[in-house]
Amino acid sequence: MVSNVSDSVANVSLSDKNGMVQQAQVQPGATHLFSDNGAHKMNAVxxxxxxxxxxxxxxxxxxFQYMPPDGTVTADASIVLPGxxxxxxxRVVTYNVHNNNTWQYAAVVATExxxxxxxxxxxxxxxxxxxxxxxxLSYDMGMDVLVANLNRLDTLVIxxxxxxxxxxxNEFSGSVIESDKPIAVYSGKQLANIPEGQCCADLIATSVPPTSVYGTEYAGVRFLPVGQPGKYDIWRVIGNEDGTVIELTGDYQDTIMLDEGEFADIATxxxxxxxxxxxxxMAHFMTGGSLLPMPFQPYDCPDVLQNPGDPAVxxxxxKGNWLNRYLFSPGTGxxxxxxxxxxxxxxxxxxxxxxxDGQPLPDPTPIGGGSNHGYVYVPVPNPSHEIVAPPTVGxxxxxxxxxxxxSYFYPGGVGLQELNPAG
Structure with missing residues (x-):
């Protein structure tokens, strides 16, 4: 799904190694869905x-990428990072549990x-x-490094x-992918039970940002609280340097200490x-629908869900990479x-x-903890939406x-600031 955030008609093409596959003209403020023709499927090995x-x-x-675009029970979505x-x-993120015989993966696409x-x-x-x-590879055996050479649009799956x-x-989270030229990285799991022991398993997949865009301040705001307090969320924080100390304030308070490559989960x-x-x-996981084992009717939709939502990531x-304008199409329409x-x-x-969409936001709920930030949940029933603020507002x-x-989940957009230029 491409969203044209410019003021002019966009001439857009989708290509593989053999050349152009599809093309479209997208009007300003409009979206267009390119559908994969099935020619390229990620290997399971x-x-x-x-x-x-x-x-x-x-x-x-x-x-944005939808996998698949329709509302199936094994779906997820991801933002596609620009060049x-x-x-x-x-550093990749996955979510592995015992007694789930599906594979986790990291995937690389070369740009040069x-x-x-x-x-x-x-x-x-x-x-x-x-x-x-x-x-x-085996971390414990000291055989922990894989090296590969890729040409443009070649892929590597681990x-x-x-x-x-x-x-x-066996957990890939925190593992490092390094390259001598820019690459696109994705990670996830074929079917994930989140948390362990909860029905039902679902695809989780996400694009992975470079460590250069990591920052020191994040908002941890749960998904629409369909089951509060029963259906909690999970955040996974990943250390990039030794001696990292993370202070959580607000309704949930804790102190987390991490060294390079270590991770910890926040379930609340x-x-x-x-x-x-x-x-x-930091990554955000939606948890299994069985955590709320009762019919539920969200406020934006007439039908009743038996077990709303399932794993997504x-x-x-x-904060330093928030934008002032977003244009998105939820759920592909x-x-x-x-x-x-x-x-x-x-x-x-x-x-x-x-x-x-040209209207002021509903009143916010403060996050607390001295952050001076707030949040709001808004239903988005229409095919396309726009959020706009002045250039200095994130x-x-x-x-x-x-x-x-x-379920599916993706960030509505991302900034490009290298808040951590050392990576």
Whole structure:
């Protein structure tokens, strides 16, 4: 899905290694859905492929990926990072549990020929599957680095089981992907139970930002509280440097200490503000629908959900990379996605300057903890929406939707500031 955020008609093309696959003219403020023709499918094993796509335009776009576009029970979505935002150092996020025999993965798409890519495991007990010319990796055995060379639009998939050979949990989160040229990185799990032991499993998939865009301040605002306090959310924070101390304030309070590559989970139905002494990464997970085992009718849609939502994942972006304008199309406009929402976060002092579809926002709820920020949940039943604020005002927008035992989630847009230039 491409959104034309410019004031001129955008000439947009979708191409693979063999040339242009589709093209479209997209009017200013409009969206267009490119559908994959099935020619390129990600391998379920470690190996190289030639399955990358590139979207090119003569105007500025925001791009989102839906997997698949309809409201199925195994769906997710992701923002597609633009070329200028791609980097050369990334830390992946997954969510693995015992007793779930589906594979986790990290995937790389090269943007230039002769790109050297290095994948390094970060967690004790973590392992990868062998595939093609690549041997299996094992952190505990000291064989923890994979090196590959890719040309433009070549792909590299690194896959791993849910458990290692000793039946211990095998987790890719925090693992590092480095390259000598900019690359696009994705990660997730074929089917994830979040949390462990809860029905039902669902696809989780997300684009992975470079560590150069990590920041020190994040808003932790749960999804529309369909089950408060029963259906909580999970945030995963990932350390990028030794000695990282994260202070959580607001309704949920805690102190988390991480070294490089370590991660910790925050499971709560409350909201919080996260501030640290060093840049870190944070991902947000929607949990299984069975945590709310009762019929529920959200306020924006007439039908009743038996188990609203299921696992989904997206990166949370720091305060310094919030935008002042968003144009997005929730749920691809499919009638199956009728429970679509946005969560909007901004400074309380800027709230009156923010407009959504030409109207002021509803009154905010303060996050607390001295953050001076607030949030609001807004239903988005129409195919296309715009949020606008003055250039100096930063706004965070999260877009998500759910059906019974199904969900998707993606950031409505991201900034490109290198808040952590050292990576």
């Amino acid at each position: 470690t190996g190289l492929g030639d399955d990358g796509y590139v979207i090119e335009s003569d105007q500025v776009l925001q791009v 200028p935002a791609l980097g050369d150092r990334h 020929d002769n790109t050297e890519v290095t994948f390094t495991l970060a967690q004790p007990g973590s392992e990868t599957l062998a595939g093609g010319s690549f041997q299996a 896959a791993g089981h849910w458990e290692n050979v000793d039946a211990e949990l 139905g409350d909201v919080f503000w996260a501030a640290a002494n060093k840049p870190f990464g 997206g990166w949370v972006y720091p 499919s009638s199956l996605w009728c429970h679509d929402h946005v969560t909007i976060v901004a400074a309380l002092s800027d709230w009156d300057q923010i407009m959504m 706004v965070e927008v999260s877009v998500y939707g759910f059906v019974s035992h199904g």
